[in-house]
Amino acid sequence: MGRPQVARAGRAVDGGSRRTEILQTAASLIATSGLRTSLGEIADAAGILPGSLYHHFESKEAILVELLRDYHADLDRIAEQALERLDDTRSRSAFDRITDLGVGIARCAVAHRAALQLSFYESASTHPELTELTQRRPTAVMDAMLQTLRAARWDGYLRADVDLPLLADRVCQTMLQVGLDVMRHNAATDKVAILMCRILLEGLATGAPTDAELDSSAAFTAAEQVIGTWRDDARADDKAARVRAVARSEFGRRGYENTTIRDIAAATGLGTGTVYRLIGSKDQLLVSIMQSFGEKIAAGWTEVLRSDSSVIEKLDALSWVNTNVLDRFGDEFRIQLAWMRQSPPDTPNPGWMFAARLRQIKSLLTEAIRSGEIRIDSRSKEMLARSVIGIGWVPENILRERGTRASQLHVRDTSLRGVIQR
Structure with missing residues (x-):
């Protein structure tokens, strides 16, 4: 099967500029170490002084915005390529067409693991573009998947009663999950994507339980x-359980990064010292x-x-x-x-x-x-x-x-x- 080409994270086609190098370094560090990665760590890994980094990016949020832009641009390109290939049914089965697109999405997720992590969660930032990009749905690839599934049903591959928009959403989100290391682990991206497509399309059961x-x-x-x-x-009587219940709500509303022990204490009506004694650190x-x-x-x-x-x-x-x-x-x-x-x-x-x-x-x-x-x-x-x-x-x-x-x-x-x- 022919596979769509996915650009490497950080605009690798950008001539190897220092800006691109910083983006690639940041993407690698965040993908492996999480968002706790600091600007100082990024600068050190890129071999520059932290002050020099500000000549290229005004903040860590600016780096995250750039990574997310590249991620969404690559997803859009994959969708465009899939739609262009949709009319070419020569020697390509319906399963192959679906998995071709699925593999493309999965490769993109792996190449942009840092941006992928950001896109799965609500942003706690006040940066408007960062917030918009983290919440943006991959509508282009979802539409491309929907059109690919429709063609598969026209070919007689999928049952007539299948809810195709629902299936397209599920397949696309499953392919994006391949970008999470805990899901893919040490396996090859293509193999995991094809296996997960096969499970969703063919089902695990040998029979058909009602x-x-x-x-x-x-x-x-x-x-x-x-x-x-x-x-x-939240209904529990003991204070520790009540603190946990309030913390869940505050973490969900404010985001884990932006919520402090002081915020939790205020919401529970307890002193900060009491919360620390009951629970400990955040x-x-x-x-x-x-x-x-x-x-x-x-x-x-x-x-x-x-x-x-x-x-x-x-x-x-x-x-x-x-x-x-x-x-x-x-x-x-x-x-x-x-x-x-x-x-x-x-x-x-x-x-x-x-x-x-x-x-x-x-x-x-x-x-x-x-x-x-x-x-x-x-x-x-x-x-x-x-x-x-x-x-x-x-x-x-x-x-x-x-x-x-x-x-x-x-x-x-x-x-x-x-x-x-x-």
Whole structure:
């Protein structure tokens, strides 16, 4: 398959100027070390004095704006190229056309990892262009994906009842997730993108379990029971739980970077010293919140995995746990993303315990492949497990627009049953 060419982050075609060198250095540092990277660290890595850096960029925000501009420009170019190739159907199957575009998006996400991290989260900056760029939706590639999926349905590859705008949104967001190191890990970008496309299009299940069958499974019942036990710390009586509840709200409203312990203390009506004694530092408070968040997920996963159900039923129930966590505890989910932005991208999440979840999914998939319950295999079980975990979380905008039940049905129709015409 021919692959679209993606420009390297930082305008590599810019003749190797010092400005370009600074941008490339900043992109590399932020992608690997998070947004805590300082201007001094960027200047040092670029081999210049911090004062000299200001001759090229007036602030760190100016660097971030430039990185985001390049990122969106590359996404727009990929969309344009995909639409130009859409009429050329010679020796290119519908699957190839979809994955060609998917790989292009994934390559762009990897090349622009720093900008990608910024685009996943709400900006705490007052810089208007930075705020606009972080919130900008990749509408051009989403439209190109929609047109590509429509052509695939005309070719008879996709079922007639598939919600194509919804599927286009899901595929594009999944391809962008490939740019997160914790998702891609050490695997080749193209291989991960193609595998995730295949899962979304063909589905994992060898059979075609109905909604009624999945709703009545022991795993789904176990998930429902755990979800019913979740409570909001805002209703708790102890002061520490109340501080965590207020901090969640403040972090979600102001952004983690802009929220201070003093802000949290004022919102709770407690003294700053009291908050420090109850929780500790802001970083410790964040870990405390994420541990509580992770415990809710862990309880759901534990009960689902120990249920007397098939692997497909367990994967379905795990997605139901994830969807309800995102719906009920959206602040924590956004805080988790903010934590990921502040930390190296491959650092394990302190709340969700990613390494433990990864081991569980790998074991589950190995069992299902051996029994023939799952149709999709991969030489790398690590890559397959990370892909399945990523696809098991429905994007938040889809959840907000469609609701929990419709989102779960979409997960079933894609990653479990598949959307192709059989």
